[in-house]
Amino acid sequence: MMKLRSLKATTGQQGFTIVELLIATAVLSTILVMVTVMITSIGNLYYKGVTLSQTQDASRTIANLLTQDLELSKGFFLSGNMTESLNGHNYTVYAICQGTARYTFVPNLREGDDSPHVLWRNRVASGTCTPVDLNSNLESSDPTGTELLGKKMRLTSTPSDIIPHVQPGNPNTSYLTFTVAIAYGDDDLLNLSGINTTCKNGTGDQFCATDSLTTGALQRVQ
Numbered sequence: 001m002m003k004l005r006s007l008k009a010t011t012g013q014q015g016f017t018i019v020e021l022l023i024a025t026a027v028l029s030t031i032l033v034m035v036t037v038m039i040t041s042i043g044n045l046y047y048k049g050v051t052l053s054q055t056q057d058a059s060r061t062i063a064n065l066l067t068q069d070l071e072l073s074k075g076f077f078l079s080g081n082m083t084e085s086l087n088g089h090n091y092t093v094y095a096i097c098q099g100t101a102r103y104t105f106v107p108n109l110r111e112g113d114d115s116p117h118v119l120w121r122n123r124v125a126s127g128t129c130t131p132v133d134l135n136s137n138l139e140s141s142d143p144t145g146t147e148l149l150g151k152k153m154r155l156t157s158t159p160s161d162i163i164p165h166v167q168p169g170n171p172n173t174s175y176l177t178f179t180v181a182i183a184y185g186d187d188d189l190l191n192l193s194g195i196n197t198t199c200k201n202g203t204g205d206q207f208c209a210t211d212s213l214t215t216g217a218l219q220r221v222q
Helices: 018-072
Strands: 077-086 089-098 101-105 119-123 153-155 175-184 209-218
Touching: 018 089, 018 101, 018 175, 018 209
Parallel strands: none
Antiparallel strands: 077 089, 089 101, 101 119, 153 175, 175 209
């Protein structure tokens, strides 16, 4: 007769205990949390850098356009005190005209959230400087114009800052200076103070940026 051999369980092979599994899960969870925090921080730093770069680019673009208009045109004049209702509030809309270039703007008004436009540049007939209706669909009705600020940006320069003017004590009355100051962010992230506006410290300041540029131009056409 054939004899059956008994099978013996091999020794030396053991599974994880519940305690070991809990410890491993806790370590893995901690690592995942740390990685998530690092990725979020890197993303916030990147977004902050992009926001600052866009804000600086906007101020330089406006300054360059104003400089070109000053150099190639004769005289400048301002038309203000036009009241428009934007986002349920009344604001004074200003216009700076240099030759055929017109800049219509509202200081300290956010683009996109508070108004579809806050700094619109377009071409007009020489001698005309009535502010444009910023609450209208200017992209379709005014092909000569463009909005110079991006979403959530605002012009923090006052009219007296951005209007080209002669430096006090400068004998050269053809050299005019102006200051372009821009801020990006919501009201609760900003210390609003005209051209000296800064970002608040603390949570959320990575989504805020400010830039101020003072420059001048020599009027070549007299």
